[in-house]
Amino acid sequence: MSKFRKKKKGMPAVNTAALPDIVFMLLFFFMVTTTMRETELQVENPRLPSATEVKKLEHKSLVSTIYVGKAKDAKYGTSYNKIQLNDKIASADDVPAFIINERSKVPENQQPFMTTSIKADKESNVGTITDIRLKLRDVNALKISYSASKGDN
Structure with a gap:
């Protein structure tokens, strides 16, 4: 009889030493690339009018957005004349x-x-948009962009 017996060799175990590194790299990637919405819409998602010529806005950090539409919460009413500035429903007098x-x-x-x-x-009232434009003119904010979706009328 031999003193040393040969062990049966099977498949080696999968090396999981690099697994935590990969998980943290993925976590870091998603943390860096994910953008969070700055404002929560208080008006229903606006159904934008369609346009044939659409231009994308550059420098999103220099864009101030005013939402006009029907309020999600019924306490503000059911008309399409509600104005949202940042995270609250406001009136045209609050625009300046x-x-x-x-x-x-x-x-x-x-x-x-x-x-x-x-x-x-x-479905918004044109009078509401005109009121906003007049208030923007009062504070010399003359560069205005109207959002539309690309498509045929």
Whole structure:
């Protein structure tokens, strides 16, 4: 009899030493690339009017968005004339203060490039949008963009 017996060799175990590194790399990747919505919509997702010529806005950090549409919460009413500034339902009289506040967040040399984007539901009242435009004119916010979806009318 031999003193040393040969062991049967099977498949080696899978090496999991690199697994934590891979998991943390994936976690870090998703943390860096994920963007969080800055404002929660208080108006229903606007059904934008369609347009044939659409241009994408550059420099999203210089865009202040005003939402116009029907409020999600019934306590504000059921008309399509509700205006949302940041995270609250407001009136057209609150627009100048909103624009001044947005300007204060941007360096002075970039303030002339600021754009006000109006995302209005296609059922919105034109009078409400006109009131917003007049208030924007009062604070010299003359660069206005109307959001639309690309498609044929």
